[in-house]
Every structure is written in structure tokens, then in C-alpha cells.
Amino acid sequence: MFLLFLFSCFLGDAHQVCSSGKRYIYFKFTVLSKADTFPEFSAVAVADDRLIAHYSNEERDWILTEDDWINAPEEPPDSRDWFLHQIRTLSDCTDSLCSELHVLQRVIGCELEKLSDGSVNLRAFDEYGFDGEDFMAFNSDTLQWIEKNPKAKETKMKWDQQTVHNELLKDYLKTCTDWISTFNNTENRKPDVHTTLRKDPNDQNKQVLTCLTTGFYPRDIEMDIRFNKTALEDQISSGIRPNDDGSFQMRSSVEIDRNHEGIYDCFVIHRSLTEPVSAGWMEKCTDCEESKWPDKKVAAAVVVVVVLLAVLLIVLQRYKRRRSDGNNTVTTEIYDHLQTQENVHRNGQ
Incomplete structure (x- = not known):
């Protein structure tokens, strides 16, 4: 569960930063009320999907993991001890140790988006989550905190009174967009597009088109x-998922009428491509080939024919046997008659 807390972006609008194509940079902090498998304090910095720094509890300092910076960003003004104090306050811990496990998270950063008309849209954010729910968000224009949970009312009142601290946050968020432009993230990997066509296991009149794009x-x-x-509408998408090598993949599928005539394609647009990719489907379904075994109606007809042939064969065999037996009887009678005539002739002599 806590791996989800550490690496997912669930805090309100900040979730959009993790799933959009905008350039961004953010710091994410995770604090536990008691340490167990995971450390009580952890923090990472991410820019354009790349981990650029992490906090080392041993060295009590930030470790830069990317060198593509003209001017490396500074960490937010709040210290490790400040976060530990906040989690204990929110968890109502009477001493330095808490009997119950609680989780405090914060994501602070900014995003930059170039619009189609050439203008630039900037947005800064500073949001908190507590025990998996949205908690508070900072408005850098009004220098006020916005409560996103009924439990945050008391905390909002305290934090709104910290005017000096809030001014520092405002200045920090203003410089955040400058750091984005100094990160030389020029890496591009082209997507590898695969298409498959399979029969629908639930409906023999339908087929399933699937498009997998990976490695981008x-x-x-x-x-x-x-x-x-x-x-097409009603597409089922896996969403964008990470690969082990740092690239990403995405899968989409849709049901179609197998008798519907037309041209289907998988249309992909990505920054690494000079032009969009259109990948079509094979003419034949990969698992829709005609079966080597006949269907039920054909099988039934084959069985009937086989039975009739068997019956006919039996009749013919019996007919031949009777005919053979009949011929043997006539031959015996003729032989007996000739033998009698020969005996009579001998006696007459």
C-alpha cells in the first residue's frame, strides 16, 4: 500500500501533472507516524518523468541523480524535522512514538504548458494529503490555505497565520518555472506499435482489436x-504504464462487428515522431482461422453418412454371404444328382 503512496500522484489536481504532457517539476514527501518496513521520512524530486533527486536519511541531504541541469533546483524550505512534527501533530501523538500508523504526503512544484497559439500557461501547486485523502492546498496568490477535508479546518487556521513561511512558499513557487527551462531533457524514444485482432470469446459475431504501443x-x-x-468510442485503455527500462507503454482495445467493412487503424502521436504513425490490422484474425474440426451441424451430418455407409456395408456383406451360401447349396445338389446318375449307369452295366 505504501509503495502506492510513495510513487503515485493522488493529491488532487497534482494528479494531472503526472498524467499530462506538460513539462513539470515537483518534489514529493512521504512521512509515516512510525517506521517499519519503510523509513519514516522519504522524499523525491521528479522532472518530466525522470527522478532527478532523492533525500538521503543517512546523509540528511538531497542527492542529485541527474546531471542535465544548468541550474539545479532547490528543495522546498521545509525541513525533515518540520514534516515529522506535522505528522505527529496531525496524528495526535502524545510522545515521539505513535501507536497507530498514519501517512502525511506533500507534493509541491509547477508545470509549464505551451498552447497551440504559442502562448505559455504556468501553474504552481503545493498540496497535502493525509491518510490517503486530499487534505490542504496552498493558494500562492492569496497566501491562504484551502481546506479539502473537514479534518483540515484547525490546521488551516494555524498555517494561515504563518505569514513569513507563506511568503517563502510564494517566492519558491515563482522560481519553480525557471528550473523547468534549465532542465535539458532532450531524450526521445520512438514508440513501437503492435496490433492484434482476435475473436471475442463471448460473442462469435464480434472481434477484438488491440493496439499496444511501447518503448516510448x-x-x-x-x-x-x-x-x-x-x-472509436468505448475503447478500453490500460493507461500509460512504465517499462523496466524507463520507457512507457499503453494498450487499448475495442470490440467490433466482424462483418463490419471499413478501414481500422491505430493512430499514434508522440514527440519523438516527425509525423503520426498509423498502424493497420492484419486481414485475418489471429485465432479466427477455420477450425480443423467441423462444426456441430456438419459433424452430425458426417455421423449420419458414416452410419448409413456402415449399415449399407453390413447389408452388402450379408447379401454376399447369403448368395455364396445359396450357390454352394445348388452346387451340392447338382453334384449329388450327377453322382446318382453315374451309379445308376454303372448298375445297368
């Missing part, structure tokens, strides 16, 4: 399954 970087990508160049 950065994270942002647009992918649609289209029919005659129009994106």
Missing part, C-alpha cells in the same frame, strides 16, 4: 483506434 519516452502520448479515420 517521454511519457506523453496520444493513441486512438480509428475506423475510417474517426476515433
Whole structure:
């Protein structure tokens, strides 16, 4: 569960930063009321899907993990001890140790988006979550905190009175967008697009189109399954997921009528491509080939024919046997008659 807390972006609007194509940088802090498998304090810094720094509890300092900086960003003004104090206050711990486990998280940073008209949209954010729920968010324009949970009322009143601290936060968020422009994230990996067509296990009249795009970087990508160049509705998407090598993948599928004629394609747009990729499907379904065994109606007809042939064969065999037996009887009678005539002739002599 806590791995989810450490690496997912669930805090309110900040979730959009993790799933959008905007350039961004953010620091994320995770504090536990008691240490167990995970440390009581951990923090990471991320820029454009890349881990750029992490906090070392042993050295009590930030460790930079990326060298692509002209001017490396500074960590937020709040210290490790400040976070530990906040978690104990929110958890109502009477001493330095807490009997119950609570989780405090914070994500602070900014995003930069270039719009189609050439203008630039900037947004800064500073948000907190407590025990997996949205808790507080900072408004850098009004220097006030916004409560996102009924439990945050008392904390909001305390934090609104910290005017000096709030001014520091405002200045920090203003410089955040400058750091984005100094990060030379020029890495691009082209997506590898695969398409498959399979029969629908629940409906013999339908087929399932699947498009898998993998190996791309950065994270942002647009992918649609289209029919005659129009994106289909009711597509089922896996969402963008990480690969082990730092790249990403995404899978989408949709059901279609197997008798529906038209052109289907998987349409992919990514920053690494000079032009969009359109990958089509094979003409034949990979597991829809005609079966080597006949269907039920054909099988029944085959059985009937086989039975009739068997019956006919038996009749023919019996007929031949009777005919053979009949011929043997006639031959015996003729032989007996000739033998009698011969005996009579001998006696007459």
C-alpha cells in the first residue's frame, strides 16, 4: 500500500501533472507516524518523468541523480524535522512514538504548458494529503490555505497565520518555472506499435482489436483506434504504464462487428515522431482461422453418412454371404444328382 503512496500522484489536481504532457517539476514527501518496513521520512524530486533527486536519511541531504541541469533546483524550505512534527501533530501523538500508523504526503512544484497559439500557461501547486485523502492546498496568490477535508479546518487556521513561511512558499513557487527551462531533457524514444485482432470469446459475431504501443519516452502520448479515420468510442485503455527500462507503454482495445467493412487503424502521436504513425490490422484474425474440426451441424451430418455407409456395408456383406451360401447349396445338389446318375449307369452295366 505504501509503495502506492510513495510513487503515485493522488493529491488532487497534482494528479494531472503526472498524467499530462506538460513539462513539470515537483518534489514529493512521504512521512509515516512510525517506521517499519519503510523509513519514516522519504522524499523525491521528479522532472518530466525522470527522478532527478532523492533525500538521503543517512546523509540528511538531497542527492542529485541527474546531471542535465544548468541550474539545479532547490528543495522546498521545509525541513525533515518540520514534516515529522506535522505528522505527529496531525496524528495526535502524545510522545515521539505513535501507536497507530498514519501517512502525511506533500507534493509541491509547477508545470509549464505551451498552447497551440504559442502562448505559455504556468501553474504552481503545493498540496497535502493525509491518510490517503486530499487534505490542504496552498493558494500562492492569496497566501491562504484551502481546506479539502473537514479534518483540515484547525490546521488551516494555524498555517494561515504563518505569514513569513507563506511568503517563502510564494517566492519558491515563482522560481519553480525557471528550473523547468534549465532542465535539458532532450531524450526521445520512438514508440513501437503492435496490433492484434482476435475473436471475442463471448460473442462469435464480434472481434477484438488491440493496439499496444511501447518503448516510448517521454511519457506523453496520444493513441486512438480509428475506423475510417474517426476515433472509436468505448475503447478500453490500460493507461500509460512504465517499462523496466524507463520507457512507457499503453494498450487499448475495442470490440467490433466482424462483418463490419471499413478501414481500422491505430493512430499514434508522440514527440519523438516527425509525423503520426498509423498502424493497420492484419486481414485475418489471429485465432479466427477455420477450425480443423467441423462444426456441430456438419459433424452430425458426417455421423449420419458414416452410419448409413456402415449399415449399407453390413447389408452388402450379408447379401454376399447369403448368395455364396445359396450357390454352394445348388452346387451340392447338382453334384449329388450327377453322382446318382453315374451309379445308376454303372448298375445297368
